[in-house]
Amino acid sequence: MNKIKAIIFCCLLSSSVLSQQKPNIIYIYADDLGYGELGSYGQMKIKTPNLDRMAKEGMRFTQHYSSSAVCAPARCMLMTGKHGGSSYIRGNYELGGFLDSEEKGQIPLKAEEFTVAELVKQKGYTTALVGKWGLGMNGTEGSPNAQGFDYYYGYLDQKQSHNYYPTHLWENEKWDTLNQPYINVHKILDPKTATDTDFDYFKGKVYAPEKMTEKALKFIDNNKENPFFLYLPYTIPHASLQAPEEWIKQYIGLFEEKPYYGQNGYASTKYPLSTYAAMISYLDAQVGIIMDRIKELGLDENTIIMFSSDNGTTFNGGVDAAFFNSVDNLKGLKMDLYEGGIREPFIARWPGKIRAGSTSDLISAQYDFFATIADLTNQKVKNTDGISFLPELLGNKSKQKKHEYLYFEYPEKGGQIAIRMGDWKGVKSNLKKNPNALWEIYNLRSDRNETVDVSNQNSKLVKRFEEILKKEHQTSAVKNWEFINTRNSKL
Numbered sequence: 001m002n003k004i005k006a007i008i009f010c011c012l013l014s015s016s017v018l019s020q021q022k023p024n025i026i027y028i029y030a031d032d033l034g035y036g037e038l039g040s041y042g043q044m045k046i047k048t049p050n051l052d053r054m055a056k057e058g059m060r061f062t063q064h065y066s067s068s069a070v071c072a073p074a075r076c077m078l079m080t081g082k083h084g085g086s087s088y089i090r091g092n093y094e095l096g097g098f099l100d101s102e103e104k105g106q107i108p109l110k111a112e113e114f115t116v117a118e119l120v121k122q123k124g125y126t127t128a129l130v131g132k133w134g135l136g137m138n139g140t141e142g143s144p145n146a147q148g149f150d151y152y153y154g155y156l157d158q159k160q161s162h163n164y165y166p167t168h169l170w171e172n173e174k175w176d177t178l179n180q181p182y183i184n185v186h187k188i189l190d191p192k193t194a195t196d197t198d199f200d201y202f203k204g205k206v207y208a209p210e211k212m213t214e215k216a217l218k219f220i221d222n223n224k225e226n227p228f229f230l231y232l233p234y235t236i237p238h239a240s241l242q243a244p245e246e247w248i249k250q251y252i253g254l255f256e257e258k259p260y261y262g263q264n265g266y267a268s269t270k271y272p273l274s275t276y277a278a279m280i281s282y283l284d285a286q287v288g289i290i291m292d293r294i295k296e297l298g299l300d301e302n303t304i305i306m307f308s309s310d311n312g313t314t315f316n317g318g319v320d321a322a323f324f325n326s327v328d329n330l331k332g333l334k335m336d337l338y339e340g341g342i343r344e345p346f347i348a349r350w351p352g353k354i355r356a357g358s359t360s361d362l363i364s365a366q367y368d369f370f371a372t373i374a375d376l377t378n379q380k381v382k383n384t385d386g387i388s389f390l391p392e393l394l395g396n397k398s399k400q401k402k403h404e405y406l407y408f409e410y411p412e413k414g415g416q417i418a419i420r421m422g423d424w425k426g427v428k429s430n431l432k433k434n435p436n437a438l439w440e441i442y443n444l445r446s447d448r449n450e451t452v453d454v455s456n457q458n459s460k461l462v463k464r465f466e467e468i469l470k471k472e473h474q475t476s477a478v479k480n481w482e483f484i485n486t487r488n489s490k491l
Helices: 002-020 049-056 071-080 116-121 196-200 208-222 272-296 366-376 459-472
Strands: 024-030 059-065 094-096 103-106 126-132 151-155 168-171 174-177 228-233 303-309 343-349 358-360 406-410 416-421 424-428 440-443
Touching: 024 071, 024 272, 024 366, 049 272, 049 303, 049 343, 071 116, 071 366, 116 126, 116 228, 116 366, 126 208, 151 208, 168 208, 208 228, 208 272, 272 303, 303 366, 406 459, 416 459, 424 459, 440 459
Parallel strands: 024 228, 024 303, 059 358, 126 151, 126 228
Antiparallel strands: 059 343, 094 103, 151 168, 168 174, 303 343, 406 416, 416 424, 424 440
């Protein structure tokens, strides 16, 4: 009898060890956070102590890129491991309207697309999405539940996420009422007559990011015994400028600021600079809460936590990117394929595995995430444009494969192409109006801010970039996203 018990115990122990060998994966995604908006990336005016701690306890990347310059395509490419020339979703294709009754989301991710969530489920992971999806409403093939997520909570429609105090969020196909009135965040106030009551219109009782943290913690608690993947795309600091009063008060008086009345879209606020800073500090606090819970549960050494953002700082609403030096003097903002629109902070923390306080200058992109997770979970994948950066994370630089180039394609704001190849960066703009637009070429080693176009001196690079463009561009399934003068399709 004792022998049988011993065998059972050994089996249970082996099962436990096997489970522990599958690390938990948490990927936290900010929304419109610029390259220079964290203390660990040089920010001087906004406090981000938790993310700075994460960088001190992990690895900070300095040449990491989003896959696109706006929300939906960046999220699609993160989830599917495709770049802008092969991804199904390449722009923000909006359906419906802003009213609750008009909520229809964006064009849905197709059923045949294979996501990171589906990838890790093959290895027994429980999966959750908490935050902003933007890849299809419930009841469509793009619903998170149809794309590998066992659980989801948050915004499905990006237009709804413009408001941080919504009437509802979604939880596994069901409407979760938040018991607060509908707010038209694009209502413009009259500067001559606006009162405190008018500004109060944009305030609510239930702050959506707080609900996201609550649901994320519950998911972690419920799955602490088994491997899990938690994708946590917060909506901060995407305009509108809305934050809990106690967080805004921490900054009021530190900046010289004037009220914002909604003239550039999104919610009005008496303290636009303080509110923006408060939002990022609030996001930082949520990251701290997640890290602390993982540590409390004893999961620290078996959990890799990653943090990045979907694109650079926005240009609209009451956001003042210049005041905060939000993109660290890089050229461009959101919707640009210049560095300021796509170079992003990326921090990874895994105690005992990732060397604390380390910095990486590996040229990488978020479409590498898919291949990295496949590598982490010992799976082979072929249909991806990415390369695993797991060796870099684990300090195995000699085993780290490198991209010959990174490819970016973005059909909006006139149609743009960008290629990063070593120190060189090529950019084409306004291709819809001018299909034969010339390449701009920059040497990022000597000119990180893309100020001097040296294309006239680099005809061989121009030729090589054209070859890459023809190789990497696949015909888009959506007519509005097809703007490149080539039909070299690999489909």
